[in-house]
Amino acid sequence: MELKLHDTQTREKRVFTPLDKTNVRMYVCGPTVYNPPHIGNARPVVIFDILFRLLRLLYGEEQVAYIRNITDIDDKIITAAKQQNITITQLARSVEKQFHTETEQLLCLPVTASPRATDHINEMQKLVQALLAKNIAYIAEKHVLFNVARQNDYGTLSKRQLSDMIAGARVEVAPYKQNPHDFVLWKPSAEDEPGWDSPWGRGRPGWHLECSAMSAKFLGTTFDIHGGGIDLLFPHHENERAQTCAASGEKIMANFWIHNGYVVRDNEKMSKSLGNVLLTSDLLEQFDGETVRLALLSGHYRQPLDITTQKLQETKTQLDRLYRVCKPDAEVRERAASAKPDAEFLNALLDDLNTPKAIARLHTLAAEIVSENDSEKRGAVNEAPGTEESPSAVSATDKKVALLAAANLVGLLSQNPDTRLGYIVQNDTDAARLLAEREDARRDNDFAKADEIRASLASLGYQIEDTPAGPRLRRLSEK
Ligand SMILES: [Zn+2]
Numbered sequence: 001m002e003l004k005l006h007d008t009q010t011r012e013k014r015v016f017t018p019l020d021k022t023n024v025r026m027y028v029c030g031p032t033v034y035n036p037p038h039i040g041n042a043r044p045v046v047i048f049d050i051l052f053r054l055l056r057l058l059y060g061e062e063q064v065a066y067i068r069n070i071t072d073i074d075d076k077i078i079t080a081a082k083q084q085n086i087t088i089t090q091l092a093r094s095v096e097k098q099f100h101t102e103t104e105q106l107l108c109l110p111v112t113a114s115p116r117a118t119d120h121i122n123e124m125q126k127l128v129q130a131l132l133a134k135n136i137a138y139i140a141e142k143h144v145l146f147n148v149a150r151q152n153d154y155g156t157l158s159k160r161q162l163s164d165m166i167a168g169a170r171v172e173v174a175p176y177k178q179n180p181h182d183f184v185l186w187k188p189s190a191e192d193e194p195g196w197d198s199p200w201g202r203g204r205p206g207w208h209l210e211c212s213a214m215s216a217k218f219l220g221t222t223f224d225i226h227g228g229g230i231d232l233l234f235p236h237h238e239n240e241r242a243q244t245c246a247a248s249g250e251k252i253m254a255n256f257w258i259h260n261g262y263v264v265r266d267n268e269k270m271s272k273s274l275g276n277v278l279l280t281s282d283l284l285e286q287f288d289g290e291t292v293r294l295a296l297l298s299g300h301y302r303q304p305l306d307i308t309t310q311k312l313q314e315t316k317t318q319l320d321r322l323y324r325v326c327k328p329d330a331e332v333r334e335r336a337a338s339a340k341p342d343a344e345f346l347n348a349l350l351d352d353l354n355t356p357k358a359i360a361r362l363h364t365l366a367a368e369i370v371s372e373n374d375s376e377k378r379g380a381v382n383e384a385p386g387t388e389e390s391p392s393a394v395s396a397t398d399k400k401v402a403l404l405a406a407a408n409l410v411g412l413l414s415q416n417p418d419t420r421l422g423y424i425v426q427n428d429t430d431a432a433r434l435l436a437e438r439e440d441a442r443r444d445n446d447f448a449k450a451d452e453i454r455a456s457l458a459s460l461g462y463q464i465e466d467t468p469a470g471p472r473l474r475r476l477s478e479k
Pocket of ligand 1: 028029030211236240
């Protein structure tokens with residue numbers, strides 16, 4: 001099995017080979033926790049969860065480390081906390097908590113570690129010292145800056161020429177910068193701003209520095225995969241790479257740089273200024289996490305993805321259908337847990353995480369189960385009682401196992417189908433009692449009473465479905 005991934009550094013799809021297959025290492029930039037997470041934050045969370053699952057399948061669950069940081073010190077956090085009249089810690093912890101809750105609702109596996117920037121100030125200061133000692137950084141007006149001119153391959157990750165960048169620079173450049181693209185490693189904090197003592201005065205780290213320090217601490221200065229949204233490529237990832245490589249003396253920070261595309265709305269980038277930002281919490285109020293997860297996987301990760309209410313509604317219908325068709329019983333679940341994933345499904349994922357193709361395969365498997373079931377029904381009419389199980393029955397179960405194993409691999413169809421589809425009995429004693437009374441009425445041929453009870457159940461929000469295994473209740477007010 002060969003995993004191919006598109007590497008931004010080389011701009012090509014390459015075969016992924018870990019530096020050490022007993023310790024496969026991935027770092028993904030996590031959120032800056034200053035405002036409620038939006039769907040653009042949720043996309044990399046789900047995409048890199050798929051990659052994490054795939055790496056665990058290929059190299060073993062214990063052999064893969066996935067680090068996703070929390071940026072909890074940043075100018076945006078300071079500004080937002082001031083506006084809300086709370087401390088930055090109060091704001092950062094509350095947004096961080098929300099982010100983790102939503103990540104769970106999106107059915108992502110827990111990451112290996114989720115380090116906070118403020119817990120690693122010491123490591124950041126050491127990195128600044130190393131860069132100063134190498135004369136790659138300089139001090140100016142209480143700032144410590146990275147001198148991009150001293151890093152001769154600066155710009156190679158994002159394919160930008162330093163000379164073009166200087167010519168194109170329109171931003172007002174701070175007078176103490178030697179080069180307009182020199183970036184802050186450490187900056188001074190005003191008295192009312194959070195800060196830490198340092199050899200350069202009380203201050204705080206620059207954003208790029210945080211990720212270099214934390215990735216080095218958890219994964220070393222060279223590791224396998226660095227991921228994040230494409231909006232982070234420049235300047236964030238370029239600067240991370242520059243700092244890490246300058247300090248370590250290595251040419252490579254990450255062997256693969258993987259970037260996911262934007263979430264767009266009506267073909268426009270989501271942005272605060274356009275007022276079209278879609279919060280993850282708003283979506284999770286209208287739709288369950290699994291539906292949102294599947295919708296985020298519906299497009300290829302490198303392409304822009306348009307998320308609309310209509311798309312989410314269609315996704316929910318598709319997902320419910322998969323649950324209805326698969327309806328895994330204990331046997332199917334048990335077999336799926338140890339089954340080899342379907343080859344076509346897996347090959348799609350191994351080919352640069354082609355999730356749309358993989359999902360299409362799930363639907364094909366579902367369609368095959370339906371047709372197997374239909375032919376079983378037809379077969380049953382012609383078969384004499386007592387004949388052995390027909391070969392098609394075996395193959396319908398096999399297909400269910402294949403569908404469930406494939407879906408589970410990407411974190412889908414792992415919920416209780418009865419809960420998912422709104423079938424309940426156990427937690428609503430009134431409804432359960434009414435259903436039993438209706439059964440009694442029907443047994444007594446009191447159909448008027450049975451109809452009355454059906455109406456009462458409907459007013460409680462339940463529909464009765466009569467199945468070969470007996471009547472079942474289904475909640476009408478589905479999410
Ligand atoms: Zn980062």
